[in-house]
Amino acid sequence: MPLSVDMPLEQLEKYKGISPKPQDFDLYWSRSLEELKELPKKFRIEKNEFETPYCECFDLYFQGVEDATIHVKYLKPKNIKDGEKIPAILEFHGYGGCSKDWTYKLPYVACNIAVFSMECRGQMGDSTDSFGVDNHFRTCNLIRGVMPPENLYYKKVFLDAVRLAEIVMGFEFINNKNVGTMGYSQGGGIALALAALRPDIKSVFAVYPFLSDYLRCWNMDTGAAYEEIKDYFRQRDPQHKKEKEFFNNLGYVDIENMAHWIRADVTMTTGLMDKTCPPSTQFATYNKLVCRKRHLIFPEYGHEDMLNGLHDENILWALELLKK
Template identity: 35%
Template sequence: MPNVDYPLSQLEQYVPELTAEPDFDAFWERAKAAVNKVPLHATVKLVEDHPLKSILIYDVVYHGSDGTPIHGWYVTPQGEHAPGSLPVIVKYHGYSGDRGRPHDLLHWASMGLAAFAVDVRGQGGVSPDFAQYPQGGSPGWMTLGLLDPETYYYKQVYLDCIRAVDFVCSREETDTSRIAVYGGSQGGGLALAVAGLDSRPKLSMPVYPYLCHFRRAVEQHSTGPYVEIKNWFRRFDPAHRQEEQAYRTLSYFDGMNMAARVKARTLMAITLQDTTCPPSTCFAAYHHLAGEKELKLYPDYGHEALPFHEEAMMRFVEQYL
């Protein structure tokens, strides 16, 4: 197949300069401190009429920092569990998706884990978005609040995703020293962000992570939602007078900058035919990972399902969690 990005030999050496602003860490410490003052207000309802009998299924709602109700599925193996006995894994979904269905987590419960899958606010699930944005955006979510990191859409999303870890840590049966986070595409970017901003995850498993190396991604992609950023410039700033301001905002949410702060052991999957999350953007994040790391490379695959990689993740969890 023709290359959709740099040759592999160049990708293996591709380590672009980080774009984190000097106040990157202070920005996120302030944000986390503020959200920690907001009660989680989690409600947990047992689903009693599901045909799966080998697991317990709970419909969960917790509050984002602005009161937005975030919905999730939480599952555990059937039966009683001693306090602190279950390792736990948190799943984040792809762009415009949702928390999925409880059976999507069945393999983790069958391995003896608790598992939690959550909506991203305002996207394809039942979770709304109560945040307000001070200027217009192109269709989608990539450009909401683009000119200020304090009001950018993904600030609340990243904090929502950290609060998913808060929820699993609040459960008596979970072992808070054995937490994994994972997801594909947007979910991979969210797993990187949570592992970069929170020390609790022991393992991180991003699959072709989105939200990485933004400037390169906007230049290189040919499919997927990075086009929303181009469309924002077409609509609101055709001369690109605010380009540096926009990319400054995005730098606070860049998975490449997050990766440099990840201490969790990480398994990343990258596909070389990916035109949505270009391989160079994923390699940029991988090469900046601060902790122990492993790479699964799939040269002939693009932005698509990788069922064989699901088994690789299960083996990774079995070995290290």
């Protein structure tokens, strides 16, 4: 087996991260969830022109925190029987991007599972942020709102995901006990965060999750999605006078600090050649999970879409949602 670009596998299997966890972490998220309860559950559904013989497609829009409008690609099987309740998958996309084409989601619908694919606010999809529809950012989302931490971008995204789960679980045809979350990279991180904040999520499929162990990423100088941490110091704090506060604040949206809340079954995938989200940062979260879990290791693969055999694993995971 080739060496990881990070640590040897035997060290990775014991590593639990070095990033700080804020002392008031639990209170921070308790308050955040209470704030969400005060937000009206406003949403609308519009029929999309794309459809197949077995699938109807819709655009779902709901009100996120701070009056953002969040767009969701919603795919519903056509063959639902009267009174039948089916599983649902909540999907989240990669960093700076948007939800993939409708066709990518059809295999799940063919299994009689509804799919809800959320586009993150202010990124490259059709979700707006609180400052308007014309602002689309591929990067610099990680550090947005870091001072003070009440305005953290990913706090808002995680709460958007929670609100989506509330909406979906309110549909009569959805089996609330069979709702799963999934995503790659940023999407994997959001899927895990949602499962932490909603312990009734049944299962998670997280592929090389982003948003974990920020201090480790900075120490490794990984570049890619975490490059903006270095940019922040270069432009905003070149002498690192507030370094401790900076990493403490990022700790509120570090999924390794949420891992122990997850009650869902978790499947995580890691490529040992991943230079974008280093393996150690992923293991930092995985090793703190106290739920039922399994780790799919791809020694020769990095941060890439086509991990041979992974899509089959993903479908097999989805089929488990059909079991009562």
